[in-house]
Amino acid sequence: xxxxxxxxxxxxxxxxxxxxxxxxxxxxxxxxxxxxxxxxxxxxxxxxxxxxxxxxxxxxxxxxxxxxxxxxxxxxxxxxxxxxxxxxxxxxxxxxxxxxxxxxxxxxxxxx
Amino acid sequence: xxxxxxxxxxxxxxxxxxxxxxxxxxxxxxxxxxxxxxxxxxxxxxxxxxxxxxxxxxxxxxxxxxxxxxxxxxxxxxxxxxxxxxxxxxxxxxxxxxxxxxxxxxxxxxxxxxxx
Numbered sequence: 565x566x567x568x569x570x571x572x573x574x575x576x577x578x579x580x581x582x583x584x585x586x587x588x589x590x591x592x593x594x595x596x597x598x599x600x601x602x603x604x605x606x607x608x609x610x611x612x613x614x615x616x617x618x619x620x621x622x623x624x625x626x627x628x629x630x631x632x633x634x635x636x637x638x639x640x641x642x643x644x645x646x647x648x649x650x651x652x653x654x655x656x657x658x659x660x661x662x663x664x665x666x667x668x669x670x671x672x673x674x675x676x
Numbered sequence: 677x678x679x680x681x682x683x684x685x686x687x688x689x690x691x692x693x694x695x696x697x698x699x700x701x702x703x704x705x706x707x708x709x710x711x712x713x714x715x716x717x718x719x720x721x722x723x724x725x726x727x728x729x730x731x732x733x734x735x736x737x738x739x740x741x742x743x744x745x746x747x748x749x750x751x752x753x754x755x756x757x758x759x760x761x762x763x764x765x766x767x768x769x770x771x772x773x774x775x776x777x778x779x780x781x782x783x784x785x786x787x788x789x790x791x792x
Binding site for chain 1: 712722779
């Protein structure tokens with residue numbers, strides 16, 4: 565799986581958009597970008613994934629650059645409950661037994 | 677959506693005893709499940725891959741005789757921490773892949789193990 569780089573921490577004001585960046589400059593053509601988050605003392609929660617097109621669901625939007633070397637997860641209106649560690653993972657969906665390799669992630673703190 | 681149920685959520689045991697953690701896929705079948713361990717303020721580390729009907733595959737540095745994995749059915753995998761010691765205290769999390777090509781992994785809510 566391609567290596568990803570994320571800032572270790574970010575702050576965001578409640579109600580504002582949270583933009584979480586991820587660099588994955590060595591991504592290969594068949595690797596997807598997945599985002600998960602982990603709220604304290606819980607298992608990771610899937611947020612969104614994409615290959616090359618921008619994606620949006622009820623939780624977030626995913627913007628992938630044209631060269632696919634980086635992406636941004638956008639939480640449009642952050643709430644206090646969005647405080648969590650966010651993981652960006654790049655991988656081929658079915659490889660090496662389908663497991664995920666987690667990096668350090670970004671600790672997002674949403675403040676009132 | 678697909679749900680993975682993990683039980684118990686918390687367990688406290690004495691040093692030298694064994695603890696079993698269950699991971700169930702509730703509305704889908706999982707021929708493979710993954711077990712992760714997470715120490716405080718660290719990321720998740722893959723311990724082993726559980727395969728239905730065959731032996732588990734362990735990551736380097738994980739003792740297979742200490743962390744026994746059984747995947748006896750398409751919906752249940754168990755992790756038994758044998759002869760637990762305080763250093764085994766950690767957050768254990770299981771996961772299972774969805775059924776389609778690029779579907780995400782589904783995670784249980786984790787088990788907080790404290791060995792006294």
